[in-house]
Amino acid sequence: MELLKPIRKKDPDQQGFATRTIHAGQPHDPYTGSVVPNIVLSSTFAQKSPGIPYAQKSPGAPHGFEYSRTNNPTRATYELCCASLENGEYAVAFASGMAAISGALHLLKHGDNVLCIADAYGGTLRYINTICVPSYGITATYGDFATENVMELLATSPKTTKMVWLESPSNPLLKVLDIAAIAAAVRETFDGECLLVVDNTFMSPYFQRPLELGADLVVESATKFLNGHSDVVGGIVAGRDRALEQRLRHTQNALGAVPSPFDCYLVLRGMKTLPLRMERSASNAMQLALFLESHTSVERVIYPGLPSHPQHELSKRQMLHGGFGSIVCFFCVGGLIGAKILLERFQLWTLAESLGAVESLVESPAVMTHSSIPKEKREELGIFDNLIRLSCGIEDASDLIFDMNQALEGLDGM
Numbered sequence: 001m002e003l004l005k006p007i008r009k010k011d012p013d014q015q016g017f018a019t020r021t022i023h024a025g026q027p028h029d030p031y032t033g034s035v036v037p038n039i040v041l042s043s044t045f046a047q048k049s050p051g052i053p054y055a056q057k058s059p060g061a062p063h064g065f066e067y068s069r070t071n072n073p074t075r076a077t078y079e080l081c082c083a084s085l086e087n088g089e090y091a092v093a094f095a096s097g098m099a100a101i102s103g104a105l106h107l108l109k110h111g112d113n114v115l116c117i118a119d120a121y122g123g124t125l126r127y128i129n130t131i132c133v134p135s136y137g138i139t140a141t142y143g144d145f146a147t148e149n150v151m152e153l154l155a156t157s158p159k160t161t162k163m164v165w166l167e168s169p170s171n172p173l174l175k176v177l178d179i180a181a182i183a184a185a186v187r188e189t190f191d192g193e194c195l196l197v198v199d200n201t202f203m204s205p206y207f208q209r210p211l212e213l214g215a216d217l218v219v220e221s222a223t224k225f226l227n228g229h230s231d232v233v234g235g236i237v238a239g240r241d242r243a244l245e246q247r248l249r250h251t252q253n254a255l256g257a258v259p260s261p262f263d264c265y266l267v268l269r270g271m272k273t274l275p276l277r278m279e280r281s282a283s284n285a286m287q288l289a290l291f292l293e294s295h296t297s298v299e300r301v302i303y304p305g306l307p308s309h310p311q312h313e314l315s316k317r318q319m320l321h322g323g324f325g326s327i328v329c330f331f332c333v334g335g336l337i338g339a340k341i342l343l344e345r346f347q348l349w350t351l352a353e354s355l356g357a358v359e360s361l362v363e364s365p366a367v368m369t370h371s372s373i374p375k376e377k378r379e380e381l382g383i384f385d386n387l388i389r390l391s392c393g394i395e396d397a398s399d400l401i402f403d404m405n406q407a408l409e410g411l412d413g414m
């Protein structure tokens with residue numbers, strides 16, 4: 001027995017991404033040995049003495065548990081796992097991606113300006129333009145960080161700019177931004193007084209980690225890849241600065257848009273297969289992109305993994321694990337009529353909004369996700385009626401290609 005070497009345990013921070021999707025924040029239950037985190041439904045928690053919680057202090061509950069809007073054991077476990085995957089110090093969970101986005105925007109005060117990408121997620125634009133601006137006295141300016149000179153865009157922004165809001169790749173045109181370069185430019189222009197927030201929903205922390213690229217906060221709609229099974233609506237905000245965490249926790253508790261313990265459990269479960277799902281769906285996306293690029297019923301394909309994508313080299317540098325995500329866009333022939341005929345012909349692809357789940361989805365941004373943007377403005381952005389957005393799932397690529405091929409067949413001869 002003396003020959004046995006002392007047991008060694010890898011520092012959890014040094015473990016690989018896939019290991020952490022399964023284990024981060026999720027030790028076995030000390031009482032039962034349960035391997036799966038408990039779903040703790042209790043809305044309130046017994047106290048030993050007034051103001052002294054019963055539960056032991058833990059990294060997920062530095063003050064113990066009192067009331068589930070403020071903190072809940074299942075949610076704390078979920079938040080610890082998300083924090084680890086984003087390579088952050090903390091993650092704050094919300095009841096939807098939009099609740100997470102509004103939680104982050106609530107860091108702004110009356111009179112502050114947010115500089116946002118012009119083609120941000122529609123819900124983000126709606127929250128800024130119809131609530132933050134008229135009700136909270138926040139101002140908003142917009143820019144295209146992919147084509148405008150970023151230094152000039154920042155330098156000509158109002159001095160009151162306290163937040164820059166990015167998505168990369170953008171939705172639906174998949175423009176890729178140099179997050180590290182923008183982070184450095186924001187720090188330089190605003191002397192560290194302006195937060196860079198990146199909505200990372202399209203990539204998930206498996207393919208892109210904005211905090212490592214210099215962003216102050218990362219936002220994810222957990223509804224999409226994190227959960228990945230089209231059965232939860234949720235969102236998180238993650239970061240590294242503990243003072244910011246305190247402000248986000250205050251907002252989480254004050255707004256009260258928190259996820260249920262069951263939803264936290266479902267996303268924790270979904271995240272265990274995040275690397276496998278991302279690898280498979282991105283591989284399917286690459287195969288679809290190549291197939292579409294060679295099809296005579298297709299005018300143009302947009303996918304960061306294709307050498308024809310204007311930011312292909314940047315994507316190779318910035319995206320992790322050699323992947324380019326699971327979203328592919330293309331313009332079909334035949335305009336709006338062609339798109340409509342195509343979308344009605346799919347048998348395996350589901351015609352639906354949303355993205356990031358195990359089943360493959362197809363949609364028309366002009367008629368569905370982006371229909372609230374006036375046609376003229378849509379076309380200015382490049383969202384024409386024949387644009388089709390795919391969210392590749394994890395089915396067999398051959399079946400997805402078969403269905404795509406049969407749906408496209410003859411469209412070019414119409």
Ligand SMILES: *Cc1c(COP(=O)(O)O)cnc(C)c1O
Pocket residue numbers: 096097098099121123167171199201202221222223224233234235
């Ligand atoms: C879906 C989505 C959101 C909003 O998330 P919900 O969970 O639907 O509230 C925000 N940003 C992006 C990029 C999204 O795709």
